[in-house]
Amino acid sequence: MKSSALLLDTAAELAGLPADDVASAAEAARAVGHDGKFLLTLIQPSNQPALAALENRDIRRRLFEASISRGSGGSLDVLELARSTARLRAEKAALLGFANYAELVVDRQTARDFDAVQSMLTRLAPAAVRNADAEAAALTEAAGHRLEAWDWAFYSAKVRREKYAVDEQALRPYFELERVLRDGVFFAATSLYGITFHERKDLAGYHPDVRVWEVRDQDSSGLGLFLGDYYTRESKRGGAWMNSLVDQSGLLGTRPVVINNLNISKPPAGEPTLLTLDELRTTFHEFGHALHGLLSNVTYPRFAGTAVPRDFVEYPSQVNEMWILWPEVLANYARHHATGEPLPQQVADKLNDSRLWGEGFGTTEYLGAALLDLAWHVLDETEIPDDVLGFEAKSLAAAGVAHALIPPRYRTGYFQHIFAGAGYAAGYYSYIWSEVLDAETVDWFTENGGLTRDNGERFRQELLSRGNSRDPLESFRALRGRDARLEPLLKRLGLE
Ligand SMILES: [Zn+2]
Structure with missing residues (x-):
């Protein structure tokens, strides 16, 4: 569907918007034949990011109304x-x-x-x-x-x-992609599951930006391959996702090959890739899906890894987000890319405080x-x-x-x-259904000492390895010892 948008005549109407966004709006207007004007294009949900920055109330009103009336009335009904x-x-x-x-x-x-x-x-x-x-x-x-x-x-x-x-911008130097992967995402996985990551530069991905890691189990046996395709490019669809290229299967003797896709802007050659908070969260989230695929241990490929019902599939990936601010993990990866200074504790605390x-x-x-x-x-x-x-x-x-x-x-x-x-x-409803299980599981990890091999092993054996080979809620019960309750989520959302 063609999207609606708001066309404006002067840059003054965009007051408050960062310069990059003003330049994008000018470019978007030029692309549709309105040289010299500014086009605010709409993203999918009701709430438009520009609403947080635009100082002119009337422009905010017009953008908001354009957003919530999409698809009803007019030529695009x-x-x-x-x-x-x-x-x-x-x-x-x-x-x-x-x-x-x-x-x-x-x-x-x-x-x-x-x-x-x-x-x-x-x-x-x-x-x-x-x-x-x-x-x-x-x-x-x-x-x-x-x-x-x-x-x-x-x-x-x-x-x-x-x-x-x-201040989100001031945080980015502490979240450099390479360090986030090695000392954050992979570090947490090694601490929990005993698995290790070995980059294989001899294996070519489908694009020069795609990196390939061999994943080895605790006893050094090969577990599968992990591909990381982190940068945006013109031919790539937007958003972030995980794909399974080869499903794990005991029957066919196949080992998993999984991939994470993100859309991070590529910095100029030689410059570090500094993540926003949102990109940091997404990196951990998508890797949670990757773990679900990599640690699968089923006979039939149709039950492997993430082949679970839709209202369950986000659960392991949401759980993996818990390690982002976990003190041992954060201290290990969040260092200033130029000075090596750790992220100041009071900044980490503020991040926690502002969560609600x-x-x-x-x-x-x-x-x-x-x-x-x-x-x-x-x-x-x-x-x-x-x-x-x-x-x-x-x-x-x-x-x-x-x-x-x-x-x-x-x-x-x-x-x-x-x-x-x-x-x-x-x-x-699936997103919040998965989040009920996620909040319960975060509590379970926390009650049992957090980032330990014992906890990781149990989560792997009872949950990640099972895929859809048994009722996923039975896997959850085997982990937690009871059915999921709503209370941990209410607490997390500040809704008690
Ligand atoms: Zn997801």
């Missing part, structure tokens, strides 16, 4: 398509003997039971909204005027700077999208609404996540996860 997609899915579910499409989808997930999903989301919603209201009060105070939805990100960034003194700021907003906009997704997929064929926007509003209110200042992360007109293919249809 897709609401009719959404309606017919929902109707066809309801029809399919009925043909297969299910009450609705959500029941059909959840039946094949680890959650199994649709009520379990609904009750989790319903418990989270009021707590998230309460938190968002508290954040809104703090933002109104910082703004000194009535807050509108397009003011949120701007004042949230201001509060983060003033109250937590976290914005969770009210984040959880509320996420739940809005997850509940909107379910609202569309619990309908039967006769219930497809004529008035889509009215249906959205009613569904969000009924689920308790309607918030005047916080639109859902995606609305029907641009909810690609669920309408552009069935990838996440009735499954957008």
